Amino acid sequence: MNRPYTIIVSEVTVDGKLTLRKGRSSKEIMQFMDEEANRYLHETRAKVDGIMVGAETIRTDNPFLTVRYVEGKNPTRIIPTSKADIPFDANILGKHAPTIIVTTESAPKEKVEALKEKVEVLIIGKESVDLIKMMDKLYSLGIHSLMVEGGSTLNWQLLKLGLVDEIRIIHMPFIVGGENTPTFVGGKGFEKLEDVIKLKLRAHFLRGSHLITEWEVKY
Template structure:
């Protein structure tokens, strides 16, 4: 299988949280990012071929996923969703950048038809989106570098399948807490140290008032 070089990038609080609470938009936390941190995020967007978020992020945050703080091209927006549950007024369906919805055979045909009138819709998988086949499809479509901006379930699924090459974190200097507040990586998690994914610190630096860390993902022990 050939796949895009994949980078997870996210703003994360000191205690690892993505939002203020479950169901709350991450834009609330992102309000505290200064201009230099935002430039770093958008510089990365401008360098990749594709940008991916999960359907829950679309429903909660309604992002544009375009390049705004720097000059550069908009990457292709890619949204995996097993049931094609994307609001028809979502910002990612606007014409300012190409968008591909990746869905499944079980998605309602009426929803697929409605989305297809706005963007490209592709079925990859029966009950759930087959992420491995999806990555192969994206590579063959010319998406050779892919940026993933969450959420925590998508991050887990990609990491668990060995589909991530880097993780980049914009550190937010505060603590949120909360037992069910989403963290960088959700899912079922690993139960012992033999299974955990190891990282190697590649770089750390300041952008404005924010610490940025960049990590290489090491799937071997």
């Protein structure tokens, strides 16, 4: 299988949280990122062919997923969603950058057709998006480098399938807490120590007031 070189980039609190509570926007936390940390994030966006988030992130945050703060091209926006449940007023359906919605045979036909009028739609999988086939298809479309900005469910699905090459964390200097608050990686998780995904620290540095760590994923 050919697939894009894939980097997960995320803003994470000291206790590993992505938001203040389940269902809350990550923008609440991101507003505390200083200009240099934002430049780092957007520098990464400008260097990749594609940027991916899950459908829940679209519904909660309604991001543009474009390059700002620095000069550079907008990557192709890629949204895997088994039910094609993307709001029709979502910012990623605008003309700011190309968008690909990846959905399934089980998605409501009327939703799929409505989305096709706005952006490119790929059908990959029956009940859930086949992420392995999706990655192969994206590579064939010229997406050879991919930045993933979560959330926690998508991060877990990609990591457990061995589809991630790097993780880059922008550390947010505060603690949120909460048993049900989304963490950097959600999903079922690993129950055995021998199954956990190992990382190798590649770099750590400050951008503005934020610690940034970059990790190689060692499957």
